[in-house]
Amino acid sequence: MTSHSINDARLLNRLRALGEIGRNPDGGPTRLAASETEKLGRDQFVAWLKEADLDVAVDRIGNIFGVWKPQGTESHDPLMLGSHIDTVINAGIYDGCYGVLAGLEVIATLREVGFQPSRPIVVGAFTNEEGVRYAPDMMGSLVYAGGLDVEEALATVGIDGSNLGEELAAIGYAGSHEPGFMKPHAYIELHIEQGPVLEREGFPVGAVDSLQGISWQQIIIDGDANHAGTTPITMRKDAGVAAARVITFLRERAKASNTPTVATVGCISFEPNAINVIPSKATFTIDLRDPDEDRLLAEEAALADYLRTVAQEEQVTITAERLARFQPVKFDGEIVRTIEEAALARGLKSKRMTSGAGHDAQMIARIAPAAMIFVPSVAGISHNPKEFTSETDLVAGANILLDVVCKLTAP
Ligand code: HGY
Ligand code: MN
Ligand code: MN
Numbered sequence: 001m002t003s004h005s006i007n008d009a010r011l012l013n014r015l016r017a018l019g020e021i022g023r024n025p026d027g028g029p030t031r032l033a034a035s036e037t038e039k040l041g042r043d044q045f046v047a048w049l050k051e052a053d054l055d056v057a058v059d060r061i062g063n064i065f066g067v068w069k070p071q072g073t074e075s076h077d078p079l080m081l082g083s084h085i086d087t088v089i090n091a092g093i094y095d096g097c098y099g100v101l102a103g104l105e106v107i108a109t110l111r112e113v114g115f116q117p118s119r120p121i122v123v124g125a126f127t128n129e130e131g132v133r134y135a136p137d138m139m140g141s142l143v144y145a146g147g148l149d150v151e152e153a154l155a156t157v158g159i160d161g162s163n164l165g166e167e168l169a170a171i172g173y174a175g176s177h178e179p180g181f182m183k184p185h186a187y188i189e190l191h192i193e194q195g196p197v198l199e200r201e202g203f204p205v206g207a208v209d210s211l212q213g214i215s216w217q218q219i220i221i222d223g224d225a226n227h228a229g230t231t232p233i234t235m236r237k238d239a240g241v242a243a244a245r246v247i248t249f250l251r252e253r254a255k256a257s258n259t260p261t262v263a264t265v266g267c268i269s270f271e272p273n274a275i276n277v278i279p280s281k282a283t284f285t286i287d288l289r290d291p292d293e294d295r296l297l298a299e300e301a302a303l304a305d306y307l308r309t310v311a312q313e314e315q316v317t318i319t320a321e322r323l324a325r326f327q328p329v330k331f332d333g334e335i336v337r338t339i340e341e342a343a344l345a346r347g348l349k350s351k352r353m354t355s356g357a358g359h360d361a362q363m364i365a366r367i368a369p370a371a372m373i374f375v376p377s378v379a380g381i382s383h384n385p386k387e388f389t390s391e392t393d394l395v396a397g398a399n400i401l402l403d404v405v406c407k408l409t410a411p
């Protein structure tokens with residue numbers, strides 16, 4: 001454990017301040033990628049980077065980096081910290097923002113105590129981690145890691161018909177650096193768990209050694225509109241009923257599987273969406289996840305089979321479009337051990353675990369050794385204004401990040 005500690009108040013005050021940006025009157029913040037409200041969050045983050053006297057660099061997909069490059073470290077690859085500051089709709093204030101602001105806090109503290117790292121240290125806020133407005137999620141870090149061409153990403157059309165490249169330019173974050181312009185020596189992401197495990201098992205810290213696979217699809221079911229009152233049940237081509245069968249299938253299969261497989265239908269819409277018209281069209285999304293790639297493949301195949309069955313039995317047409325597909329990732333064992341040792345040195349037991357949520361670390365792990373540190377989420381709630389983590393846990397997580405950074409950049 002180092003003899004240093006972060007400035008608790010500064011971190012906690014900034015978390016609360018950022019959480020106010022884009023806050024809905026009756027709930028949590030909404031800062032969708034490249035939106036006007038996200039611009040305000042970005043501007044605030046850049047202002048804090050400048051307050052810490054860091055160089056600010058923005059790349060072409062809008063990833064923002066604060067760079068601390070002490071004299072003599074220029075020829076070394078940087079240690080990278082980071083996460084994201086875009087949110088889902090009506091979000092909590094910790095998801096992503098905690099890792100970005102704690103990364104900044106660690107750098108600011110190390111500068112203040114006169115620490116001399118052996119390499120540069122940077123903190124990044126990656127564009128569009130949530131993927132709510134533009135799919136896929138983790139887009140900025142995926143482009144940074146070379147997993148998606150930047151031109152293709154900039155051409156992405158959002159759920160609102162907007163163009164990501166135009167939106168980034170409109171908010172002033174279409175940067176000039178090529179994504180990947182700094183090759184990380186290693187990447188560490190501090191994040192709330194967003195699940196119930198740490199709290200349920202009584203651990204203050206998670207040493208995250210892996211992250212599950214993610215499969216996102218959009219399903220479009222085309223049937224026939226018809227009169228709700230005059231059309232006999234046996235003569236319907238009801239896109240709504242077909243969608244309901246698929247949703248139930250996913251839930252029942254996941255429940256019966258006794259595996260960690262999870263399935264979610266988060267978005268759905270009917271056309272013409274009228275009380276007395278049989279839906280002619282149903283459009284919905286499927287989010288399938290599993291820590292095991294073979295099982296995830298098997299779940300995707302079973303879903304495809306069932307879509308064919310429903311299409312035939314309900315006499316509708318079903319098309320599936322892939323929106324995102326990420327394999328499970330194993331993080332770097334060496335860094336995971338360093339996290340565990342740092343927690344122990346502060347008298348905190350840590351649980352080695354898999355992340356259920358997707359994170360930018362999943363992408364940066366393609367180009368550098370990476371790992372994550374989790375802190376507990378109260379009642380496992382996230383992507384919800386009730387998302388909460390205690391100040392004790394938030395500060396402990398940031399101090400462990402500080403210790404790990406000192407260890408990995410010791411002169
Ligand atoms: O979907 C996820 O797990 C991430 O929050 N984008
Ligand atoms: Mn997140
Ligand atoms: Mn999230």
Ligand code: MN
Pocket residue numbers: 129357358359360
């Ligand atoms: Mn995430």
